[in-house]
Amino acid sequence: MLKGLVIAASGAQLLEEELDRNHFPWVELRKEDGKYRTAEDFRSAAEQLPGTMKELLCLVETDGEERTALSLGLICVGYLNPELKDQRLSGCRILLEGFQEVDLSFLCNVHTRALGLPVQIAETRRLLIREMTLADLDDVNALYRESGSTGFLQPSTLDRHEEEEKIKAYITYMYGLYQFGMWVVIEKESGTLIGRVGFGIADYLEFSEIDMGYLIGEKYRRRGYAEEASRAALDYAGRVLELPQVSAYIDRENLVSLHLIEKLGFHRIKEFMYQGKGLCRYVLRFS
Numbered sequence: 305m306l307k308g309l310v311i312a313a314s315g316a317q318l319l320e321e322e323l324d325r326n327h328f329p330w331v332e333l334r335k336e337d338g339k340y341r342t343a344e345d346f347r348s349a350a351e352q353l354p355g356t357m358k359e360l361l362c363l364v365e366t367d368g369e370e371r372t373a374l375s376l377g378l379i380c381v382g383y384l385n386p387e388l389k390d391q392r393l394s395g396c397r398i399l400l401e402g403f404q405e406v407d408l409s410f411l412c413n414v415h416t417r418a419l420g421l422p423v424q425i426a427e428t429r430r431l432l433i434r435e436m437t438l439a440d441l442d443d444v445n446a447l448y449r450e451s452g453s454t455g456f457l458q459p460s461t462l463d464r465h466e467e468e469e470k471i472k473a474y475i476t477y478m479y480g481l482y483q484f485g486m487w488v489v490i491e492k493e494s495g496t497l498i499g500r501v502g503f504g505i506a507d508y509l510e511f512s513e514i515d516m517g518y519l520i521g522e523k524y525r526r527r528g529y530a531e532e533a534s535r536a537a538l539d540y541a542g543r544v545l546e547l548p549q550v551s552a553y554i555d556r557e558n559l560v561s562l563h564l565i566e567k568l569g570f571h572r573i574k575e576f577m578y579q580g581k582g583l584c585r586y587v588l589r590f591s
Contacts, residue, residue, distance in 0.1 A: 306361060306415040308353030312341055312373070313365035313383040318403040326408045329353050343372050350378065361415055367392050379418045381411070398480055409544070410483070417480060425487050425502075426536035431529065432490040433501060433536055435479050438468055440488055443497040447521050484545055486517060489533045491524065498524040501533040503541065508553055508578050509585070515551045516541075516588075534568055542590035549589040556582040 308329040311320070316332075323330045331349045333341050346369075350360055357377035364370045365383045373380050374395050382393030383400050393399055397418045400406060413423045422435035436444065445467075462470065478485040486502040499520035506515035516537070520530045541547045552570055554561050562584065566572075570586035577583070 305359065306412045307355030307359040308350075308361075309411065310346065310349045310353070310360060310362040310373070310378065312346070312349075312369055313363045314385060316363060316383070316403055319363075319406055322403075322407055328408055340366070341369050341372070343376060346373050346376055346378065350376070358419070361411055364393065364396070365391065367394075370395050379415060381414060413483070414480070417475060423479070425540050427492075428532050428536050430492055431533055431536070432492055433487050433533060433540075434490065435475065435485070436471065436488050437475075438471055440497060441467060441471060444488065444500065447497070447499065447519065450522055451519060484514075484541070487537070489520070489529070491529075498529065499533065501530075501537045503537070503550060506551060506553055508583060509576070513551050514547060514549075515553055517552075530564055531567065534564070538568065538588065547590060549587055552586040552588075554584045554586060556584050 308331070309323065310331055310333060312333040320330065320332070331352045333345055333349050335341065346362070350357060353360055358379065360378060362373040362378040362380050363383060364373055364380050365385045365388060370380050370382065370393055380393075380396045381398055381400065382391070382396035384391060384393075397414050416423050417435075420437070422437050425433040425435070427433070474485065484503045486500050486504060488497050489499040489501055490496065491498045499518065501516075501518040503514050503516055505512055516534070518530055518534050518537075520533070538550070541550055552565050554565055556562070556575060565586050568588065570588045573585045573587050575582060575584050
């Protein structure tokens, strides 16, 4: 759990105000006469906050100070300061161009992923929805083989090492940058991974947009799990991600999926052919 933030970057007033509103511990490391902050400066700042080094995040804006913070075991977030040249900040978990949309929840998610843990998206009466981890690889691939799909990763002939690298990149860039993706659905009673639900980037037409996807394993169908998981994912999209709308592209022959997507409140916009298959584009706008 994230317990504090060390701020070693300029221009973070909006972030500091957000932390204060949430009564969240933070400490700012000021530069004196343009000198770089030392390891002792970082260590002293961290000691003013609750928790261990691994329970903190550190906001940095120079490569030298990033290396110093990392050497102490701090997890770093980088600020791309337009007044600084040649920033690389290659050891940071994520790079920020500003602080207008950075809130405490975002920072907590960055910290959770940095520890190799999945962010929990939602919990319903029967289900848990969370981000995918490497440990889910076999269950997810089995889910897609069962459904006749080529699977989560393309192509399906990747060896184990390549598959794991793909998942690591997905966690880092899809979850980390977009704050959404395809999540896994866990049945609470059994602890079993029974499906997936979430959002991706669709480019079936002449434009790209965020679209919804879902899949429930054959053994767990006809129990209302797809609807339960989808409603929780849509609530997250509107309430947390604050998306204006999401789409869904459904095979016009898939009557069950067409029924579900309309039950969820989506409206059919158009039908079209894509690679020899008839698809229906649906849209749900959040009020």
